[in-house]
Amino acid sequence: MSTLVEYVGNVAETVTTIFEGMAITFSHFVRRPMTIQYPDRIEKPVQEMLPLRYRGILEVDLDICTGCLACERVCPITCITIGIEMNKETKQRSFSHFDIDICKCMYCGLCAEICPTGSIRHSQEFEGACYNPAGLVRHFVTEPVPLYKPKKGGETDAQMITKVELGLKYLDEFATPEEKVGGAGAEEG
Amino acid sequence: MQAFVDQLIQEGYFPGLPKEIIYLGAMLLAALVVLSFFVAPLAGITSWLERRVWARMQSRVGPNRVGPQGILQWLADGIKNLLKEDIIPSAADKWLFVLAPYIVFVGFLATFVVIPFGSQLIVADLNIGIFYLLAVTSLVVVGILMAGWASNNKWSLLGGMRSAAQIVSYEIPAGLAVLTIIFVAGTMSMQGIIKAQGWAPWDWFLFYNPFTFVAFFLYFTAALAEGNRTPFDIPEAESELVAGYVTEYSGMRFLFFFFAEWGNLYVIGAIATTLFLGGWQVPPVTDNPVLIGVLQFMVFFLKAYFWVFVAMWVRGTLPRVRVDQLMSACWKYLVPLSFVSLLGTAAWMVLYPKGNRLASFGMFLMGVAILLLFFKRVNYQIRHSRPEIYWKPYI
Numbered sequence: 001m002s003t004l005v006e007y008v009g010n011v012a013e014t015v016t017t018i019f020e021g022m023a024i025t026f027s028h029f030v031r032r033p034m035t036i037q038y039p040d041r042i043e044k045p046v047q048e049m050l051p052l053r054y055r056g057i058l059e060v061d062l063d064i065c066t067g068c069l070a071c072e073r074v075c076p077i078t079c080i081t082i083g084i085e086m087n088k089e090t091k092q093r094s095f096s097h098f099d100i101d102i103c104k105c106m107y108c109g110l111c112a113e114i115c116p117t118g119s120i121r122h123s124q125e126f127e128g129a130c131y132n133p134a135g136l137v138r139h140f141v142t143e144p145v146p147l148y149k150p151k152k153g154g155e156t157d158a159q160m161i162t163k164v165e166l167g168l169k170y171l172d173e174f175a176t177p178e179e180k181v182g183g184a185g186a187e188e189g
Numbered sequence: 190m191q192a193f194v195d196q197l198i199q200e201g202y203f204p205g206l207p208k209e210i211i212y213l214g215a216m217l218l219a220a221l222v223v224l225s226f227f228v229a230p231l232a233g234i235t236s237w238l239e240r241r242v243w244a245r246m247q248s249r250v251g252p253n254r255v256g257p258q259g260i261l262q263w264l265a266d267g268i269k270n271l272l273k274e275d276i277i278p279s280a281a282d283k284w285l286f287v288l289a290p291y292i293v294f295v296g297f298l299a300t301f302v303v304i305p306f307g308s309q310l311i312v313a314d315l316n317i318g319i320f321y322l323l324a325v326t327s328l329v330v331v332g333i334l335m336a337g338w339a340s341n342n343k344w345s346l347l348g349g350m351r352s353a354a355q356i357v358s359y360e361i362p363a364g365l366a367v368l369t370i371i372f373v374a375g376t377m378s379m380q381g382i383i384k385a386q387g388w389a390p391w392d393w394f395l396f397y398n399p400f401t402f403v404a405f406f407l408y409f410t411a412a413l414a415e416g417n418r419t420p421f422d423i424p425e426a427e428s429e430l431v432a433g434y435v436t437e438y439s440g441m442r443f444l445f446f447f448f449a450e451w452g453n454l455y456v457i458g459a460i461a462t463t464l465f466l467g468g469w470q471v472p473p474v475t476d477n478p479v480l481i482g483v484l485q486f487m488v489f490f491l492k493a494y495f496w497v498f499v500a501m502w503v504r505g506t507l508p509r510v511r512v513d514q515l516m517s518a519c520w521k522y523l524v525p526l527s528f529v530s531l532l533g534t535a536a537w538m539v540l541y542p543k544g545n546r547l548a549s550f551g552m553f554l555m556g557v558a559i560l561l562l563f564f565k566r567v568n569y570q571i572r573h574s575r576p577e578i579y580w581k582p583y584i
Contacts, residue, residue, distance in 0.1 A: 010522070011522060011526070018506070018507065019563065019566070021506045021507065022503070022506050022563070023566035023567045023569075023570055024506075025502060025506040026246075026502070026563075027567045027570035027571045027574075028245070028246050028247070028248060029242070029245050030571070030578055030580055031248060031577065031578060031579060032248075032576070032577040032578070032579035033244070033248050033249055033250045033579070034248045034249070035248075035249050035250045037250065
């Protein structure tokens with residue numbers, strides 16, 4: 001008798017569980033798919049949807065770079081090479097080259113953390129496909145650029161103010177350790 | 190079909206030709222038309238639709254790039270597979286290896302001879318129609334076993350053996366469920382079975398009595414197993430057997446097996462529709478014979494295709510069963526239950542020789558109640574996770 005009860009119970013369990021399972025999958029059938037149809041058929045590019053702290057390909061704003069070489073020194077795999085020349089007559093120091101090899105970069109973020117002005121930073125760009133490795137070396141200097149020197153009484157040029165503020169804001173968001181107020185830790189919660 | 194050709198001969202369209210040659214030509218033409226204008230697009234679009242339905246059930250999008258919403262994906266797949274190299278393993282039994290896909294394909298395509306798409310639209314209304322169907326679908330197992338053996342690969346062989354065991358076992362509940370309907374209809378002719386039913390749901394054999402209601406689900410389960418569909422796809426279980434009996438196949442030969450599988454889904458739906466769901470029966474709304482024909486075809490097609498959708502849906506829901514579970518489900522549960530439904534129907538026919546309209550109507554109401562309960566459960570699922578609802582079929 002108990003065998004018969006078990007038998008009928010098995011049949012009933014099979015039918016009811018399949019019924020319930022079919023209901024679950026049908027409810028998923030009418031839900032919006034999670035897929036983001038990269039790279040097209042989305043409202044705005046993926047780059048614009050990424051958070052500020054996203055570690056994309058490195059970019060340098062040479063207008064606010066002091067040429068302290070901290071990034072070059074801290075980089076564990078020396079993918080950053082900076083050349084600085086001094087003009088003998090004007091005593092003006094300027095960049096001769098500032099290259100970042102994206103092939104080597106491991107996106108650790110140490111250079112962006114240590115930069116005093118926030119001029120080197122991770123962009124939201126991540127599409128680096130290219131036909132040969134040489135194309136992945138980013139050259140930021142096309143003609144010699146003078147080094148940035150912070151003015152004593154603060155910036156006066158409006159364009160420079162926004163650039164400096166942007167750099168400091170990036171530093172605040174990206175490089176500030178988690179314990180500090182207003183840093184990245186607060187944003188993530 | 191034969192009557193139409195006879196009429197053409199009578200009117201003198203083919204002077205001086207022997208009758209046999211004309212019949213042969215007509216048969217080849219009919220097969221060609223059915224294959225290239227109905228079966229091939231149907232199987233192809235089913236493959237695309239299955240991927241879309243399955244994807245939506247897993248919160249994905251599915252193929253939607255080739256053509257509008259990816260509807261031409263099957264053409265792209267077909268062209269790609271045609272251009273692939275046709276590899277025959279050096280250790281394989283060459284003749285059997287080459288022959289196997291055709292046997293599978295013939296076994297599937299021969300079913301279209303007796304599928305009634307309308308009261309006039311049938312190739313041949315054999316008086317043993319459903320018996321013929323059971324016979325030719327069993328031919329598929331020969332091809333699968335042949336493919337498994339000829340590949341000379343242990344996965345292929347295991348897949349072929351599993352498939353043989355599975356199809357031979359599940360033939361019994363499927364046959365008994367079909368026999369239940371043959372009892373009620375009193376004929377094996379496909380058109381005869383449909384004519385014994387009515388257009389209204391309570392005149393369908395599905396709601397004839399509680400036993401035929403059970404027999405329908407038994408038939409559908411057994412048919413899924415015969416078609417090597419999930420949850421009974423152990424012959425090609427990719428996590429254990431790579432691809433089962435198709436492991437060594439490539440290019441178009443590989444595609445032939447899947448062509449047959451997807452086409453077979455429609456055949457399952459068509460048989461279920463014929464036996465249980467009233468076939469092409471339409472309410473008497475018009476006297477125009479052409480309009481009635483179109484309406485019958487559409488009704489039949491939609492009913493059959495709904496069960497194709499259900500098969501996709503089952504595939505998106507249930508996990509694959511183990512070999513021992515498969516066998517115990519068949520021999521311990523499906524076979525006894527189908528015997529119960531057979532004997533129950535026989536007893537019912539003794540009690541009510543003309544059928545019981547009241548009980549049929551009650552069964553119909555029960556079916557509606559089950560459907561309502563189902564949507565209640567769906568609603569429960571949606572209410573509890575509060576997802577973003579997206580009704581549109583396209584994205």
